Amino acid sequence: MTRDIRNLRRALLHLVLAVIAALYLSPLVYMLSTSFKTREGAGSTDPQWIPAPATVDAYREILGSPDSPILTWFLNSLVAATGHAVLVLVTAAPAAYALARLRFRGRSVIFATVVATLFVPPVVLLIPNFLIVNELSWVDSLPAVIIPAAAGAFGVFFLRQFFVTLPGELEEAAELDGCNRWQIFVTIALPLARPALVTLFLLSFLTNWNDFLWPIYVLLSPESLTLPAGLGNFQGANNIRYDLLMAGAVIASLPVIVLYLVAQRWVIEGISRSGLKG
Numbered sequence: 001m002t003r004d005i006r007n008l009r010r011a012l013l014h015l016v017l018a019v020i021a022a023l024y025l026s027p028l029v030y031m032l033s034t035s036f037k038t039r040e041g042a043g044s045t046d047p048q049w050i051p052a053p054a055t056v057d058a059y060r061e062i063l064g065s066p067d068s069p070i071l072t073w074f075l076n077s078l079v080a081a082t083g084h085a086v087l088v089l090v091t092a093a094p095a096a097y098a099l100a101r102l103r104f105r106g107r108s109v110i111f112a113t114v115v116a117t118l119f120v121p122p123v124v125l126l127i128p129n130f131l132i133v134n135e136l137s138w139v140d141s142l143p144a145v146i147i148p149a150a151a152g153a154f155g156v157f158f159l160r161q162f163f164v165t166l167p168g169e170l171e172e173a174a175e176l177d178g179c180n181r182w183q184i185f186v187t188i189a190l191p192l193a194r195p196a197l198v199t200l201f202l203l204s205f206l207t208n209w210n211d212f213l214w215p216i217y218v219l220l221s222p223e224s225l226t227l228p229a230g231l232g233n234f235q236g237a238n239n240i241r242y243d244l245l246m247a248g249a250v251i252a253s254l255p256v257i258v259l260y261l262v263a264q265r266w267v268i269e270g271i272s273r274s275g276l277k278g
Helices: 001-033 059-062 070-101 107-119 122-136 153-164 168-176 183-191 192-211 213-218 227-237 240-272
Strands: none
Touching: 001 240, 059 070, 059 240, 070 107, 070 153, 070 192, 070 227, 070 240, 107 153, 107 213, 122 213, 153 192, 168 183, 183 192, 192 227, 192 240, 213 227, 227 240
């Protein structure tokens, strides 16, 4: 009897999870479906989950439009998001390790200050960041969307939570073998932190890839735009072409989906080990 109740609970749990998954996936499925519809079918008030007839005209038109260089926007976003994510790891990992494993005066105050900056609304920093970028002559160039947010507090906080969980015996053994603190960080801490590093890379990539407001401020020419900013302009010019808009949204979603599918094992492990111990 107890086993039957346990099996029933498990079945109900799986049913609830399946319903939740369907609710989350349904907008993506409908977006994909609409991108293969005709112009008339995409604008129809009668929703159709299966396009009839199915066509790739929307992809042909959006990829071949001279007024909307979506492939250039895609490449700009790919370069910007990858460069930003790499810089986040380069800046966050040493700072997080120092705050987690080193003992020095004021460490708690520094960490509390870093965490406090997480509560500052990003929109407050738009004008100061623009003034700095303008002084550096980065306006209308990719460094303007790669560098300014690369030293954010979230990466330090996230990795610090992971480094705290590392056993101290490993560092003690390395010190007995003659390793200095930098060698311990590079040869022991970083390899063990691979799940957290992959997770932070993916989160940073996703944040930069989806950023819409900041690129609009600093990227002016059409060929310099990233994909969200470019698609925003494209939407303004094609606000009734739902087939084109959904085709652009599918193209914008592909890298993130592929990245997650490739790195999901490290993402799950990194999240499970990085946010539970402080």
